[in-house]
Amino acid sequence: SLPKEQWAQVVEKTGGPVVYKKIPVPKPGPDEVLVNIKYSGVCHTDLHAMQGDWPLATKLPLVGGHEGAGVVVARGELVDDVEIGDHAGVKWLNGSCLHCDFCMQSDEPLCPKPLLSGYTVDGTFQEYCIAKAAHIARIPKNLPLDAIAPVLCAGITVYKGLKESGAKPGQWVAIVGAGGGLGSLAQQYAKAMGIRIIAIDTGDDKKEMCLNSLGAEHFIDFATSKNVVKDVQAATPDGLGPHAVILVAVNEKPFQQAAEYVRPRGTVICIGLPAGAYLRAPVFESVIKMISIKGSYVGNRKDSAEAIDFFARGLIKAPFKVVGLSELGMVYDKMHKGQIAGRYVLDTTK
């Protein structure tokens, strides 16, 4: 039997703070499951949501979180392909209509009526979370639920972004924001895909992590480099720049720089979502270099399953620190200051 109450981190008003308190355990609807979240990663999106950074309102009060890994403990009467006891992941895309033009083409992140975990519906910063059965990620039982949690948003998103970039084995990708949550996973996926890495971020901790454990061949410190554009181009053997750029920084500047250093015919993939930021690229160089600039937004169910499968095959090892759910406020402080190398993962029992 399930408890009636549970611990959760609740945003009561836009701007925060998060309040650690007891709230009722929700009941799943007919097409939903209830997942006992064991671990949840903390994504910068959760901080954007609390701060009200984006032109899309959140529900209030809000339980954030969308990298939740746990165990299915209840299901609605229409759910017959998920068993109680199965391991499942609650992703950013909590649900979608499944019958619009986009859902029918497996572009369900583009559904005009999405349910977003930790944004428009309560997310994974609680012990028991609801998700649409059709959209939960299936997690093999032999995988550790703490390490897999960051894959459920960061991993899926960067894997999809790398695919969208068209970068091929042996080619070069610049990962901008390489020392953060998405950036550290992006390096591991790129490495597993045979793509060579130029990491861009700042600080000795992140430099050491990128070069010694994540697979980067070059690290460029954006805070100390005298000319990021020249340094990025010089990092490729012929000096013509990387074939792709994956932008996961929470800062406008690199979104206005990437088009300058990407290789002719190259692709700039925008993933990070700094508040109020604009893309900028010189028309002349963009035309004569034939560059592409694209957005990339999470991934579909198949991308999710593939991203988990890379992890299951032992190809993805990104650093993470586990702290209690009660410590989310501390994690947000560090994230706001750009002081997190890798990902924080919350243990919902603490």
Ligand code: 8ID
């Ligand atoms: O589907 C999507 N598009 C999607 C999915 C998930 C997350 C988008 N996101 C967005 C988040 O909302 C956030 O805006 O991706 C962004 C990155 O999320 P994160 O990886 O969770 O953030 P982080 O761990 O704080 O890492 C950000 C890194 O960027 C570096 C920081 O030092 C940090 O390591 N950075 C910054 I701020 N400015 C930089 C710069 N100019 C920079 N790195 C290089 N150059």
Ligand code: ZN
């Ligand atoms: Zn996320």
